[in-house]
Amino acid sequence: MGGISSRIALGLAAVVAAFFVLAGTAYAGAVIQTDPVEYTFLPGPYVQGLGETATLDNSVSENWHDVVATKNGPDGKPLFSAPLARGGETKVVQGTQYLAAGTYHFICSFHGAGMSGDLTIDGSSGSASPRPSVKLTFPAQSLKQVRKSGVKVKIKATTASSKVKVTAKAGKVTLGTSRALDFTAGQSKTVNLPLTKAGRKAIARPKSVQIKLSAAVPYGKSASASRKVK
Ligand SMILES: [Cu+2]
Structure with missing residues (x-):
């Protein structure tokens, strides 16, 4: 020593x-x-x-x-x-x-x-890391398609974003939610949000449904999109 x-x-x-x-x-x-x-x-x-x-x-x-x-x-x-x-x-x-x-x-x-x-x-x-941010796109899809395979959503990250959660709602009913999604800057993902039991019930009968999407982005602003699905 x-x-x-x-x-x-x-x-x-x-x-x-x-x-x-x-x-x-x-x-x-x-x-x-x-x-x-x-x-x-x-x-x-x-x-x-x-x-x-x-x-x-x-x-x-x-x-x-x-x-x-x-x-x-x-x-x-x-x-x-x-x-x-x-x-x-x-x-x-x-x-x-x-x-x-x-x-x-x-x-x-x-x-x-x-x-x-x-x-x-x-x-x-x-220099500060850019805050996480995503853009949501609601691709054209039929109600029949939604009933079969869930709500199709496209998410594009403008900056690196992690644990992003996307929710689809019809009125107050949650149709489906994504898992926590991670993105590198510029990366985009298309995902199907599987229907919840309540969601399945809510869209079983109507001829058209106004569906609202929202993305919760930790440390960033939320994003939203909506579409009338027939
Ligand atoms: Cu303490």
């Missing part, structure tokens, strides 16, 4: 660390740390560049904690969040890669507003 080579290694590590501090822009995403004992976050500051993803470091704590932004994003859900981490765990804070420059308040939803902090996005570094 403590030989010359390990001292050199330590010295080099110190030089590298000093370089990153001096350079000032070499963020790898903020690491939000929890107190080992108290129900608090360490004071930070928590700063990262545009487009970077923060992590919740709960590794030294024995308690359960999460991270939830106090402001909502375009999907009506928190701008960013990390799921509940048990003591010893580290979790990704999803949504931070889409943030514009600014300071964003967050809390631990498990312990309430008393456990809070701020995440600052430094606008002079990097």
